[in-house]
Amino acid sequence: MSGGLAIGGRGSVQASRGLVRIWLPRLLRALLLVVLVSFLLSPQSFEPLLKPLVQPNAPAIYNQGSLLTITLLHLRTVAIATVAATVVAVLLAILVTRPFGAEFLPLSRSVVNVGQTFPPVAVLALAVPAVGFGEKPTLIALFLYGLLPIFENTLTALTQLPRPVMEAAKGSGMTPLQRLTKVELPLSLPVIVGGIRLSVVISLATATIGSTVAAKTLGEVIIAGLQSNNLAFVLQGGLIVGALAVLIYDGLGAVETVLARRAGLSSGR
Amino acid sequence: MSIRIDKLGVVIGLIALYGMLAAAFAVLKPNRILQGQAKSIVEALPGSIGWGLLLVLLACTVIAVLRVPLWFRLAAAVAALAALVIGIGYAAGALTPPGNSYARVSPAAGFWILVFAFALLAADAISRLQPPPWLRLVFLAVVAALVWSVFASGLWSGLSIMKEYSGRADVFWAEAAKHVTLAIGSLVAACVIGLPLGILCHRVPAMRAAVLNTLNLIQTIPSIALFGILIGPLAWIAVNVPGAAAVGIRGIGTAPAFVALFLYSLLPIVANTVVGLAGVPREANDAARGIGMTDGQRLLQIELPLAMPVILTGIRIVLVQNIGLATIAALIGGGGFGVFVFQGIGQTAMDLVLLGAVPTVALAFGSAVVLDALIQMSSRFPRKGQAA
Numbered sequence: 001m002s003g004g005l006a007i008g009g010r011g012s013v014q015a016s017r018g019l020v021r022i023w024l025p026r027l028l029r030a031l032l033l034v035v036l037v038s039f040l041l042s043p044q045s046f047e048p049l050l051k052p053l054v055q056p057n058a059p060a061i062y063n064q065g066s067l068l069t070i071t072l073l074h075l076r077t078v079a080i081a082t083v084a085a086t087v088v089a090v091l092l093a094i095l096v097t098r099p100f101g102a103e104f105l106p107l108s109r110s111v112v113n114v115g116q117t118f119p120p121v122a123v124l125a126l127a128v129p130a131v132g133f134g135e136k137p138t139l140i141a142l143f144l145y146g147l148l149p150i151f152e153n154t155l156t157a158l159t160q161l162p163r164p165v166m167e168a169a170k171g172s173g174m175t176p177l178q179r180l181t182k183v184e185l186p187l188s189l190p191v192i193v194g195g196i197r198l199s200v201v202i203s204l205a206t207a208t209i210g211s212t213v214a215a216k217t218l219g220e221v222i223i224a225g226l227q228s229n230n231l232a233f234v235l236q237g238g239l240i241v242g243a244l245a246v247l248i249y250d251g252l253g254a255v256e257t258v259l260a261r262r263a264g265l266s267s268g269r
Numbered sequence: 270m271s272i273r274i275d276k277l278g279v280v281i282g283l284i285a286l287y288g289m290l291a292a293a294f295a296v297l298k299p300n301r302i303l304q305g306q307a308k309s310i311v312e313a314l315p316g317s318i319g320w321g322l323l324l325v326l327l328a329c330t331v332i333a334v335l336r337v338p339l340w341f342r343l344a345a346a347v348a349a350l351a352a353l354v355i356g357i358g359y360a361a362g363a364l365t366p367p368g369n370s371y372a373r374v375s376p377a378a379g380f381w382i383l384v385f386a387f388a389l390l391a392a393d394a395i396s397r398l399q400p401p402p403w404l405r406l407v408f409l410a411v412v413a414a415l416v417w418s419v420f421a422s423g424l425w426s427g428l429s430i431m432k433e434y435s436g437r438a439d440v441f442w443a444e445a446a447k448h449v450t451l452a453i454g455s456l457v458a459a460c461v462i463g464l465p466l467g468i469l470c471h472r473v474p475a476m477r478a479a480v481l482n483t484l485n486l487i488q489t490i491p492s493i494a495l496f497g498i499l500i501g502p503l504a505w506i507a508v509n510v511p512g513a514a515a516v517g518i519r520g521i522g523t524a525p526a527f528v529a530l531f532l533y534s535l536l537p538i539v540a541n542t543v544v545g546l547a548g549v550p551r552e553a554n555d556a557a558r559g560i561g562m563t564d565g566q567r568l569l570q571i572e573l574p575l576a577m578p579v580i581l582t583g584i585r586i587v588l589v590q591n592i593g594l595a596t597i598a599a600l601i602g603g604g605g606f607g608v609f610v611f612q613g614i615g616q617t618a619m620d621l622v623l624l625g626a627v628p629t630v631a632l633a634f635g636s637a638v639v640l641d642a643l644i645q646m647s648s649r650f651p652r653k654g655q656a657a
Contacts, residue, residue, distance in 0.1 A: 101276075103275070103276045103277050104276070104277055106393065106397050107277060110392045110396040113641075114634065116637075117589050117634045117637045118593075118630055118633070119593025119626075119630065121607060121610055122596065122625075122626035122629050125610050125613065125626050126622070126623070126626055128619065129619040130378075201489065205488075205490070205492065206491075208492075209491075212611065212614060213614060219491070222491065222494045223600070225497055226496075226497050226600060234498055234500075235494075235497075235498060237491075238495065238497070239490075239494075242489040246486070246489055249489070
């Protein structure tokens with residue numbers, strides 16, 4: 001919910017207020033990005049800030065591995081899971097909206113509903129006996145969680161396309177495949193990206209739980225902090241994930257807006 | 270009359286056939302941690318019982334593949350699930366060597382695949398039948414009663430998960446109570462604060478963006494970090510605020526878990542209250558003003574009832590999410606079913622993990638069904654009111 005993208009009003013006072021409303025959030029985000037990157041590249045220079053949070057002789061900066069590497073691994077896990085989830089969710093949504101797959105539509109909706117009731121920890125823990133400890137159970141849990149918002153959004157987009165446009169496409173003699181690739185998917189793209197955006201933010205936070213089954217994610221930093229009663233560790237792990245989530249969420253929000261404008265809709269959903 | 274094939278049934282049939290013929294039904298392990306021997310249905314169940322179960326499952330699969338009335342399909346799914354539940358119980362008794370108290374029998378992949386296949390069949394039949402909300406609640410109650418009776422009858426007592434349970438029955442129910450208290454208590458607290466906050470945000474647009482953006486930011490902090498971050502402030506409160514420690518506020522344990530769940534719960538409730546109130550038709554408000562209702566009357570008698578389905582949707586999201594998140598509270602000593610999950614992960618005893626995970630999933634699923642039914646009932650309420 002980036003409220004700062006509203007267009008400024010008329011008149012000089014309103015225009016300058018509009019400028020502030022557009023530029024202030026952007027400035028804040030740029031600042032957040034700069035702080036995040038400099039913290040990851042040189043965590044030691046932030047030590048004085050975190051020092052007051054820990055016991056006198058405890059380390060204030062995570063010391064069992066490079067924060068940058070862990071962050072990149074965290075992002076990699078989320079990226080793999082999200083790409084896989086996007087491909088499967090979009091294909092499934094396309095399938096159940098074709099005449100051939102219409103029989104699967106009611107079930108797919110209820111499976112999506114039921115799937116959301118499975119707690120992430122349970123999915124993680126249940127995946128361990130099947131695939132062992134490490135990154136794999138985390139990928140499975142993130143994949144399953146990522147699937148749901150993307151599927152739901154794609155389904156909504158494909159089933160609520162404007163009827164006149166569809167009729168026009170049919171009338172101009174397009175084959176079903178052409179209609180799908182040239183009309184339906186481009187028009188649905190902003191809403192699909194909205195689903196991906198939601199899914200990424202959920203995955204970024206859920207990936208931290210993966211560290212309870214020995215996956216290399218930022219959860220490792222947080223859990224190390226919980227175990228050694230080190231608030232600085234907990235805070236830096238949590239804030240890196242939070243900052244990543246905010247930046248990626250806003251970034252994808254901007255992509256969504258551009259796509260929506262290109263698709264000729266007034267705004268993304 | 271020609272035989273017609275159900276496409277979805279074919280998919281379910283293939284999954285079920287794989288589960289019956291290619292995957293193991295049960296695992297016999299020498300003790301609770303070691304790897305075990307996989308057994309197929311016929312190997313796991315003595316003589317004719319194994320073949321009988323296979324026949325029942327095959328018959329139900331055929332019904333799934335053919336296009337038959339929906340009630341018939343639902344009955345077939347329920348019959349197959351019941352046969353599986355009874356079958357796995359017998360398998361545990363039959364496989365465990367007599368007098369061996371270390372050996373463990375657990376359901377294997379085939380059992381879960383079969384359960385999944387027939388649960389899909391049941392879900393499909395139910396979603397196509399579109400039963401009214403009260404009937405769905407009856408379904409849920411019947412299923413819960415059946416599971417409870419199997420549980421009480423001791424049919425499953427040979428299974429590894431029940432052996433894990435019988436060793437810690439007291440702890441199990443204590444943790445269950447803690448889990449439910451955490452999930453529902455934080456929901457109630459979030460409603461008490463969130464509903465007025467949502468109403469305020471609706472009436473005062475200037476507040477809306479600020480409140481919703483703040484709550485959005487809280488959602489981006491991963492749960493385990495938020496649990497950890499709250500330890501510090503709560504420990505400080507416990508030491509420095511008189512009476513705080515007496516009511517149970519402590520740095521670790523239930524208090525930070527409760528506060529964290531409460532903070533996560535606020536966004537869906539406030540946001541849905543705002544959206545629900547914004548969706549109240551202008552005409553309804555104008556009419557209410559026209560007949561001289563005060564602001565308070567309008568809120569209680571017009572706006573809130575009309576916004577109720579959307580608000581209840583927010584409550585559904587929160588409850589299901591809280592039941593899941595409460596498992597993580599175990600990491601900071603907050604208790605709940607997560608205790609068994611994390612103990613199980615630590616000991617690589619997967620049946621102990623199941624003992625924590627299965628009730629959590631059942632609880633989340635049950636509350637989702639109940640709240641979905643309530644949402645559907647409440648969205649009818651205004652129409653009925655008009656007719657009366």
